[in-house]
Amino acid sequence: AAGVIQSPRHLIKEKRETATLKCYPIPRHDTVYWYQQGPGQDPQFLISFYEKMQSDKGSIPDRFSAQQFSDYHSELNMSSLELGDSALYFCASTRRREPPLHFGNGTRLTVT
Amino acid sequence: EDQVTQSPEALRLQEGESSSLNCSYTVSGLRGLFWYRQDPGKGPEFLFTLYSAGEEKEKERLKATLTKKESFLHITAPKPEDSATYLCAVGAGDYKLSFGAGTTVTVRA
Numbered sequence: 001a002a003g004v005i006q007s008p009r010h011l012i013k014e015k016r017e018t019a020t021l022k023c024y025p026i027p028r029h030d031t032v033y034w035y036q037q038g039p040g041q042d043p044q045f046l047i048s049f050y051e052k053m054q055s056d057k058g059s060i061p062d063r064f065s066a067q068q069f070s071d072y073h074s075e076l077n078m079s080s081l082e083l084g085d086s087a088l089y090f091c092a093s094t095r096r097r098e099p100p101l102h103f104g105n106g107t108r109l110t111v112t
Numbered sequence: 113e114d115q116v117t118q119s120p121e122a123l124r125l126q127e128g129e130s131s132s133l134n135c136s137y138t139v140s141g142l143r144g145l146f147w148y149r150q151d152p153g154k155g156p157e158f159l160f161t162l163y164s165a166g167e168e169k170e171k172e173r174l175k176a177t178l179t180k181k182e183s184f185l186h187i188t189a190p191k192p193e194d195s196a197t198y199l200c201a202v203g204a205g206d207y208k209l210s211f212g213a214g215t216t217v218t219v220r221a
Contacts, residue, residue: 103155
């Protein structure tokens with residue numbers, strides 16, 4: 001079965017640079033969630049989209065922005081990167097905001 | 113604010129030694145309690161959804177139960193391939209999930 005696809009799998013950036021993470025949900029899924037997981041920590045909710053509109057917002061820094069496109073894929077844009085942004089970033093998708101959420105394998109961002 | 117607490121933090125088992133993981137929660141308007149399995153460097157893999165007290169779900173060697181304040185994940189006769197971090201999460205609102213810190217299970221052959 002098709003799963004959530006995230007790219008890139010790994011990304012290395014320097015401080016103050018920008019990064020763009022992409023998420024392709026499971027076909028026919030219209031809801032996307034972004035989570036950040038620091039080393040040894042549980043995933044923290046960042047932001048979600050339903051039918052291309054922002055649905056909910058969590059602890060997402062102002063330096064980050066995201067959107068969902070007409071084909072339902074989503075991009076997380078991160079600017080002025082800081083060392084503390086180093087983490088695994090997961091995308092999850094579902095249909096009509098109904099559970100369960102299905103997660104991708106994440107993008108590991110390392111800021112040096 | 114939603115809170116999810118998992119215990120123990122880590123669990124080391126001998127193959128075949130059954131045990132249980134605990135997840136206690138406080139949430140306003142529970143819209144499901146979810147169990148996920150996470151392997152190192154990978155995304156959480158969905159296991160179970162529980163909606164109401166008394167509900168039980170089973171999958172192979174795993175069984176999840178739910179009360180009004182907590183959930184248990186029972187692992188029966190575990191095998192080394194059951195080694196993983198097991199995450200509990202509660203859903204509220206648009207099902208954005210609030211996760212617990214997880215229980216890391218290591219099963220020795």
